[in-house]
Amino acid sequence: MPSKTTERAPAERPGRGPHRRGPFARGPFGRGPLTLRARRARTAYLFLAPALLFFAVFYYVPIADVVHTSLHTGPRADEFDGLGNYVDAFDDPAARNSFVVTLLFTVGTTVGAIVLGLGLALLVNRPLRGRALFRLALLVPYLTSVAVVGLLWRNILDPQLGILNRMLREFDLPTQQWLNTAPLTTLVVITLWQISGYTMILFLAGLQGIPEVYYEAAYLDGAGSRQRFWRITLPLLAPTTLFVAVMAVISGLQAFGQAYIITNGGPADSTDLYVFHLFNVAFRSRDFGYSSALSVLLLIVIMVFTALQMRAGRRREVRY
Amino acid sequence: MDRTVRVTVYTLLVVASALTVVPLLYMVALSLQTEGETLSGEAVLLPESPQWGNYATLFEEAPFADFIVNSLVVAGGITLAHLLFDPLVGYVFAKFDFPFRNTLFAAILATLMIPLFVRMIPLYVMMSDLGWLDSYQALVTPFLMDGFGIFLMRQFIQPVPDDLIDAGRVDGASEFAIYRRIVLPQTKPALAVLGLFTFTFQWNEFLWPLVATSSEDMRTIPVGLTLFNQEHFTLWHLTAAGSVLMFVPTALILVFSQRYFVRGIALTGLK
Numbered sequence: 001m002p003s004k005t006t007e008r009a010p011a012e013r014p015g016r017g018p019h020r021r022g023p024f025a026r027g028p029f030g031r032g033p034l035t036l037r038a039r040r041a042r043t044a045y046l047f048l049a050p051a052l053l054f055f056a057v058f059y060y061v062p063i064a065d066v067v068h069t070s071l072h073t074g075p076r077a078d079e080f081d082g083l084g085n086y087v088d089a090f091d092d093p094a095a096r097n098s099f100v101v102t103l104l105f106t107v108g109t110t111v112g113a114i115v116l117g118l119g120l121a122l123l124v125n126r127p128l129r130g131r132a133l134f135r136l137a138l139l140v141p142y143l144t145s146v147a148v149v150g151l152l153w154r155n156i157l158d159p160q161l162g163i164l165n166r167m168l169r170e171f172d173l174p175t176q177q178w179l180n181t182a183p184l185t186t187l188v189v190i191t192l193w194q195i196s197g198y199t200m201i202l203f204l205a206g207l208q209g210i211p212e213v214y215y216e217a218a219y220l221d222g223a224g225s226r227q228r229f230w231r232i233t234l235p236l237l238a239p240t241t242l243f244v245a246v247m248a249v250i251s252g253l254q255a256f257g258q259a260y261i262i263t264n265g266g267p268a269d270s271t272d273l274y275v276f277h278l279f280n281v282a283f284r285s286r287d288f289g290y291s292s293a294l295s296v297l298l299l300i301v302i303m304v305f306t307a308l309q310m311r312a313g314r315r316r317e318v319r320y
Numbered sequence: 321m322d323r324t325v326r327v328t329v330y331t332l333l334v335v336a337s338a339l340t341v342v343p344l345l346y347m348v349a350l351s352l353q354t355e356g357e358t359l360s361g362e363a364v365l366l367p368e369s370p371q372w373g374n375y376a377t378l379f380e381e382a383p384f385a386d387f388i389v390n391s392l393v394v395a396g397g398i399t400l401a402h403l404l405f406d407p408l409v410g411y412v413f414a415k416f417d418f419p420f421r422n423t424l425f426a427a428i429l430a431t432l433m434i435p436l437f438v439r440m441i442p443l444y445v446m447m448s449d450l451g452w453l454d455s456y457q458a459l460v461t462p463f464l465m466d467g468f469g470i471f472l473m474r475q476f477i478q479p480v481p482d483d484l485i486d487a488g489r490v491d492g493a494s495e496f497a498i499y500r501r502i503v504l505p506q507t508k509p510a511l512a513v514l515g516l517f518t519f520t521f522q523w524n525e526f527l528w529p530l531v532a533t534s535s536e537d538m539r540t541i542p543v544g545l546t547l548f549n550q551e552h553f554t555l556w557h558l559t560a561a562g563s564v565l566m567f568v569p570t571a572l573i574l575v576f577s578q579r580y581f582v583r584g585i586a587l588t589g590l591k
Contacts (some may be wrong), residue, residue, distance in 0.1 A: 048412050048424070
């Protein structure tokens with residue numbers, strides 16, 4: 001056992017059980033304190049063993065493995081190539097295109113999810129009859145599989161047989177080929193259709209955390225509703241907005257199903273989302289070395305983004 | 321609220337809800353149309369004679385019964401594993417003091433930052449080496465636990481009074497009995513949230529089952545449905561019928577436990 005076991009925890013530290021203080025500190029069964037602590041530690045490790053094994057085998061080994069593989073090339077990814085795959089990735093127009101496409105997609109879905117989520121939350125937060133029903137209706141798409149969402153919208157937007165164009169035709173309006181003329185925007189809109197209910201619930205929780213007294217004070221001071229929104233609601237919601245932004249960026253950068261199901265990356269790679277691209281390099285071209293490097297690069301981007309957003313958020317936090 | 325505001329708010333909410341619900345209702349309508357109706361150029365919102373037989377045809381055209389069984393086994397198995405392991409691990413981190421506790425907890429939380437796309441290639445190779453590709457083992461084992469569930473349960477167990485646990489010790493209960501009989505019953509609301517979340521997200525999971533299966537009868541519903549649609553892209557009435565079936569458990573869970581979902585999502589937003 002490492003020497004840490006012999007250190008006694010300071011008795012006043014909060015969160016630790018009282019069983020190490022008081023009359024039974026020396027052990028209720030006539031054993032010394034070390035034995036008791038060691039026994040408890042043994043129990044802890046016994047209960048933890050499956051989890052430690054699981055996270056090692058299914059998270060940490062794969063991470064080490066993907067980094068290792070990314071440094072190799074060849075059909076079996078067994079020839080050492082140093083940073084060759086990473087250099088290739090920066091020179092590869094297809095990889096660069098898919099990164100730009102994914103960034104645009106992520107900006108669109110993140111901004112949209114914040115604006116729509118906050119807007120819907122402000123509406124649902126009012127004392128209305130039937131608001132539980134509205135909340136339910138708005139949340140449904142989020143709990144629907146991307147497969148169902150993707151297939152449904154592909155049908156709805158189909159230029160010939162889709163209901164949307166049929167309706168436009170019925171009203172003698174010009175029909176559209178959404179997935180050809182504005183494919184990425186269409187994917188952003190479909191994704192917003194799916195996730196805005198989720199961000200609405202997050203904002204709703206944030207709104208309910210703002211104490212009523214601030215609004216009352218502002219009201220007495222003669223602040224209008226617009227002022228109350230910009231001066232109270234929005235600044236006090238900053239932690240929620242940050243959380244929503246981080247979540248939306250992380251999931252936007254990882255979007256896959258939309259490209260796989262709705263557009264197959266096209267037309268002309270204009271919706272070649274990064275993870276879809278990575279999936280094709282790995283499982284269609286069978287280039288595990290290069291695709292591993294691509295996945296490490298995206299992981300680094302996600303981690304840097306998250307860290308930057310957290311830092312920016314901490315600096316902007318408002319207290320009243 | 322004055323009258324105009326109230327009317328505006330209601331109008332906006334009705335429009336927004338209609339935008340989310342009507343496409344899903346259209347999916348149901350589509351599933352009851354004939355193949356001809358789905359392909360004709362006319363807008364058919366309500367089919368003249370609902371084709372309930374489409375649902376039977378779906379089971380003949382694709383091994384849809386297999387898809388359902390696979391999805392139930394995979395999502396159900398993973399959910400059970402989470403309910404078994406996450407609270408136990410959360411309990412240890414909430415109530416035990418042992419060497420490297422904080423380091424190990426940080427290591428488990430850090431896995432939340434490791435998305436599936438990073439694990440996908442090495443896991444595929446691992447499953448291939450084990451000969452597990454295209455089997456339930458490959459679909460279930462990488463998801464037996466997760467950092468989020470453990471974190472959630474630890475947060476929930478921390479306020480359980482230590483005196484309650486010590487009382488069990490004084491009575492001579494075994495450590496596992498203390499967990500099973502004293503701690504676990506206190507966590508029922510959190511277990512409900514954890515179970516519903518895990519099941520719904522695993523039921524909907526798309527990427528890993530797509531990567532890890534190759535034979536048609538091992539596919540889960542989302543993968544089976546998507547590939548069915550790729551192979552029979554004109555059979556929209558059947559794709560829609562499959563989508564409706566896939567959506568049934570989600571709808572049931574939502575109707576009967578919306579409360580848990582809303583609370584659970586709000587919980588994930590807390591820090």
